[in-house]
Amino acid sequence: LLDSQSTIDLFCNSKLVQNLTKSDKHMRLQSNGGTMKVSHKAMMAVYQHDVSFSKHAITNIIALSNLIQEQYQDTYKSNQQMSVVHREDQNKPNMQFRMHKSGLQ
Numbered sequence: 428l429l430d431s432q433s434t435i436d437l438f439c440n441s442k443l444v445q446n447l448t449k450s451d452k453h454m455r456l457q458s459n460g461g462t463m464k465v466s467h468k469a470m471m472a473v474y475q476h477d478v479s480f481s482k483h484a485i486t487n488i489i490a491l492s493n494l495i496q497e498q499y500q501d502t503y504k505s506n507q508q509m510s511v512v513h514r515e516d517q518n519k520p521n522m523q524f525r526m527h528k529s530g531l532q
Contacts, residue, residue: 429524439484444469
């Protein structure tokens with residue numbers, strides 16, 4: 428999920444991350460889904476900084492603000508209801524985030 432309202436990157440799928448370790452800092456995350464303690468971090472091969480990790484999260488979240496500040500340009504194509512994360516300058520395919528019927532991207 429590419430989230431324009433999130434301030435953290437949070438993953439729950441261990442198959443998408445590497446170097447899963449206990450974090451030095453613990454975080455209490457509060458959202459409309461409730462509150463949970465996040466105490467692990469990991470790396471993603473296509474991302475240049477740590478992401479938070481909890482097997483109790485309900486989805487994988489990339490914070491749009493982190494993505495565009497750190498590494499990539501993002502374009503929203505309203506006629507196709509999707510965001511495109513541009514990676515051509517790194518010789519990698521672009522990533523497409525299509526809007527789900529629920530309205531989430």
